[in-house]
C-alpha cells in the first residue's frame with residue numbers, strides 16, 4: 001500500500017484563510033503608536049524613515065482621563081507603595097483594599113447596592129450574562145440585534161435559547177415576550193449607546209416591558225458611563241432608570257481612561273456572579289494601582305460636569321464642520337459620528353490617504369464589526385481635540401471623500 005501524503009498542511013489552510021480575508025479587504029492591520037501623555041490625542045508614528053505626528057480620531061478615551069495628571073499620580077503612587085501585579089485571583093489574595101474602594105465607588109456611581117470588577121468589560125459581559133442565564137431553569141435570552149460581541153459571547157457560553165429582537169424595536173421585543181410563558185425566566189440584553197451606530201436605547205420602555213412580562217434587564221453602558229447623566233452615571237441615569245435596570249455593565253477603559261470592566265447590581269445578583277462566574281473566579285485580579293487610578297478617575301469625572309459638557313460641545317462642533325463641508329454622516333443622539341462608505345477596500349483607501357497625506361488616524365470599520373455594505377468611518381472626537389484639529393479633519397475628509 002502506498003503511503004498517502006496529504007498536500008494540505010495546517011499552516012497552509014490558515015494561510016489560505018488569511019489570504020482570503022486580505023482579498024476581501026477585511027484583514028485587520030495593527031498600527032504601533034507612541035501615545036503621548038502631554039499632547040493627547042496626537043501620537044507619534046515611528047518608522048525607519050523618522051517620526052510623524054498624527055491626530056487620533058479613534059480613541060475611546062473620550063474625556064482624556066488616561067492622561068489626567070491626578071489619575072497618573074494615583075496610579076504611580078499606588079504602584080510605588082503596592083507594586084505592580086496583585087499576585088492572585090480575587091479569592092486568593094487578589095482582593096486588595098484598592099479593589100474594594102473601587103467597587104464601592106462604582107456602586108455609588110450607578111446607585112446600586114454593590115459592584116464587581118472584571119479584567120475587562122468584555123469579560124464582565126461574557127461572564128455575568130452566561131452565569132446569570134445558567135442560574136435559572138430554561139432561561140430565554142432576548143438580545144438586541146446590534147449587541148456587542150462580548151454580550152453575544154455570554155449568550156453562547158450560557159447555551160440558553162435566545163431570540164434576537166430588531167434593533168431598539170419595542171413592538172418586536174413585546175411580541176417575543178408576549179409569546180413566552182410568563183413564568184419562564186427571561187433576560188433582556190441591550191446597550192445604552194450602541195458602539196457602532198451610535199443609537200441610544202429606549203431604556204424606560206424596555207424596563208416597562210420587562211416588568212409587564214416578568215423579565216430581568218441587563219444593560220451595557222460601556223459607551224455611556226462618564227459622558228451621560230448629571231454625574232456620568234450613564235444613559236440609564238439620564239433616563240431616570242437606575243433603579244429599574246437590574247444589572248449595569250460598564251468599562252474603566254473608555255471615559256475613565258484606565259482598563260477593566262464591571263457589573264453593578266443588588267447584593268444577591270453580584271454575590272451569585274462572584275460565586276459562580278468562571279471569568280471572575282479563575283483569573284488574576286486587576287493591579288491595585290490600576291484600581292487606585294480608576295477610583296480617582298471616576299471621582300473626578302463625577303464632579304466635572306463642565307468636562308462632560310465640553311465633550312458634547314466638541315461633538316456638535318465636529319458635526320457642524322462636517323455639515324459645512326457637505327459631508328454626509330448618520331444622524332444620532334449620541335457622540336459617535338459615522339460616515340458610511342459601503343465598501344471595505346474603498347474605506348481602507350480613504351483611511352490610508354488621510355493618514356499619509358493629512359496626518360489623520362481613522363481605522364476602517366469593516367465586516368464583521370458592521371454588516372457588509374455598512375463599512376465606513378467611525379469618528380470619535382474627544383474632550384481634548386481642538387477646534388483647529390476638527391476643522392482640519394473636515395477639510396481633509398472633504399478632499400479625500
Ligand SMILES: Cc1ncc(COP(=O)(O)O)c(C=O)c1O
Nearest residue numbers: 120121122148195222251253261
Ligand atoms: C459595547 C461594548 N461593550 C463592551 C466592550 C468591551 O469593553 P472593554 O474594552 O472594557 O473590554 C466594548 C469595547 O469596545 C464595547 O464597545
